[in-house]
Amino acid sequence: MKQDVGLSTALRAPVQGRSKASYERMLVAAEALMVARGSDEFTLQEVSKKGRVSIGSIYNRFESKDALIHAVQLRVLERVDQQMHDKIDAARQGAANLNSLVVALVDAVTETLRDHGEAMRPLMLRASVDPLVAANGKASYAATANAVKEALLLYSAEIRQPDPLRAVDTCFRVLYASFARYLGFGSPTTAGWEGDWNVLKQDMGRMIAAFLGSDIEL
Numbered sequence: 224m225k226q227d228v229g230l231s232t233a234l235r236a237p238v239q240g241r242s243k244a245s246y247e248r249m250l251v252a253a254e255a256l257m258v259a260r261g262s263d264e265f266t267l268q269e270v271s272k273k274g275r276v277s278i279g280s281i282y283n284r285f286e287s288k289d290a291l292i293h294a295v296q297l298r299v300l301e302r303v304d305q306q307m308h309d310k311i312d313a314a315r316q317g318a319a320n321l322n323s324l325v326v327a328l329v330d331a332v333t334e335t336l337r338d339h340g341e342a343m344r345p346l347m348l349r350a351s352v353d354p355l356v357a358a359n360g361k362a363s364y365a366a367t368a369n370a371v372k373e374a375l376l377l378y379s380a381e382i383r384q385p386d387p388l389r390a391v392d393t394c395f396r397v398l399y400a401s402f403a404r405y406l407g408f409g410s411p412t413t414a415g416w417e418g419d420w421n422v423l424k425q426d427m428g429r430m431i432a433a434f435l436g437s438d439i440e441l
Contacts, residue, residue, distance in 0.1 A: 249281055253295050257345045263292055266302045292349065294391050296356055299342045300363045305319035307335045321378035322432045328371055329428045333402045337420070340406040347408040364399070375435070383438040394431045401427060 231324030267288055271278050285291040314327035336343070350357040372378035375382070375391040384390035403409070405423060 236287045243301060245276050246284055247278055247282065248276055250295055250298050253291050254299065254342060258341045262345050263349050266330060277365060293355055296346050296359055299339065299346065300341055303335060303339045304363055304366060306338065307367050308370055311374060313320050315374045321381040321435060324374060324378060324427045329398060329424055330397060332371065333424055336402055338408060344408055346408065382435045390435055394434065398427060398431065
């Protein structure tokens with residue numbers, strides 16, 4: 224899925240030849256520095272050195288470090304969104320009932336977040352001070368949320384909650400928040416929960432399945 228970058232410089236991607244290779248090295252270098260630092264605390268001089276490109280070449284594509292970071296975010300989110308939606312589609316196709324779908328969806332969401340966690344963590348940290356990064360992140364989150372909820376609602380006949388739409392929305396919010404916390408998203412630390420990853424996945428799947436299958440009123 225493509226995000227709206229909102230900056231013309233982030234769309235100045237060359238399409239061929241040495242310029243394309245140079246542009247790719249800029250993005251790869253900037254992303255690698257973000258992952259290594261766990262934040263956006265790097266300089267364009269460092270990008271120049273690591274990516275083997277001149278400072279002039281960088282400014283020819285990006286008017287500022289902010290514009291470069293925005294382009295890096297789009298590159299990261301494109302990978303995240305593609306993997307996320309491929310896994311969600313596979314979960315839908317392989318499910319035999321609501322419970323099996325829940326297990327597959329929990330795996331799809333959590334493993335995709337973990338696969339890309341190192342790149343997403345510094346971007347989520349930056350989102351607190353960068354409205355464009357926040358907006359692009361929210362768009363990616365919303366697309367995943369909608370895909371998961373649509374998949375669950377295919378089995379609405381098995382959902383015993385009085386308001387299935389509200390129920391699947393709650394399930395996704397709890398699922399995402401729990402694993403975002405585990406992975407330390409929005410934090411300079413690497414993880415917010417030190418328990419076993421697979422135990423959390425299993426218990427989360429059981430809780431979601433039990434909640435969707437329950438009609439207990441409190």
